[in-house]
Amino acid sequence: MNRRGIPYVWGGTSDSGYDCSGLMLRAYEAAGIELPRTTTEQYAAFSRKISWDQLKPGDLVFFSDLGHVGMISKPGYMVHSPHSGDVVKEEKLSDWRRTAFVGAVRPDPKGVRQWAKVVEERTTPADAIVTATL
Structure with missing residues (x-):
């Protein structure tokens, strides 16, 4: 909340300017929880999804085909x-926001660690396969 008034900057992750996911990244970092960088990764980092009716302060809320993220205050x-x-x-969460709502997550350190392991597995090169020739 103390970052209110700082301008939007695409790709921003500092007090010089934030984009939506950069703001969430830094907010959770201050709470000791490491999030992935982008909205898509932040949403995918947690298997448990929160419905609109179950939102609580601190939940990350995603909209417009994961094109935007905010935090319930x-x-x-x-x-x-x-x-x-x-x-x-x-x-204020408007009726328009509700129609654009994709889902929400409640970040926790365990969920992020699991996501980091998935990302690591996806980016680790596969072992070379030995092939025989005739």
Whole structure:
């Protein structure tokens, strides 16, 4: 919440400017939880998804085909970095947001560690396969 007023900057992860996922990355980092960088990775990092009716402060909420993320700040509100030309702010969850809602996650260190292992497995080169020739 103390980052409100800082401008949106695409790819931003600092007080010079934040994009939506960069803001979430730094907020959870301050709480000792390491998140992946992008909205898609942040959503995928947790197998347990939270429904609209079960949202609690601290939950990450995803919208518009995972194109945007915010954090529930209090019931019915989220803090986020909306888009170019805007700033980090708290906003009431509108009916429009509900129609664009994809899902939510409740980050925890265990979930992120599991995601990191999946990413590592995906990026580790496969062992060379020995082939025989005739």
